[in-house]
Amino acid sequence: ETGVTQSPTHLIKTRGQQVTLRCSSQSGHNTVSWYQQALGQGPQFIFQYYREDENGRGNFPPRFSGLQFPNYSSELNVNALELDDSALYLCASSLPLGGRVGTGELFFGEGSRLTVL
């Protein structure tokens, strides 16, 4: 158990719809990152939030957006869903900057598996 929880665990949407995925980070972690993992691939970085601000973004279009709340929980929103958005979406939290930075460990939730039909 990493202490990172994600919801929903599975969902099915159709092309063009919108989806919101949620993540509660491990206690004391103020940095949350989101990753997309397509079948047979490694996770790909979407973006990171630190104290409610986006402070890093991968190569994903603007229809992928996010939020972080004062309690450090986070949401990932995807608009205008496409078939290629079908993937496992992983949320990861990490210790505050200046903490155990040297380990570089991310703590992942179990993910939300999205299927777009």
Added chain:
Amino acid sequence: RKEVEQDPGPFNVPEGATVAFNCTYSNSASQSFFWYRQDCRKEPKLLMSVYSSGNEDGRFTAQLNRASQYISLLFRDSKLSDSATYLCVVRDRGSTLGRLYFGRGTQLTVWP
């Protein structure tokens, strides 16, 4: 070109075997290196960090060659429970803490 390249396998080995995985990374400014393990339909979990001088953790040995931009993971005395996908992971210098580059993973099956 992908940031991190790995042989996807699959590797099928008997219990007790010694297994070696390799990966290469493209950015010479990469600073931190890790191996993560991912069980089927589960989340990735840190197996071990990789240090410049090489490091061991029980049955596992990790090596880093910065000149060749090459990372390896070796583990001895394979067990059935080692069956999983092993992800080679890199963080670039100056990159935000949460931004990691993952290889596609190498799938390992250990059979009795």
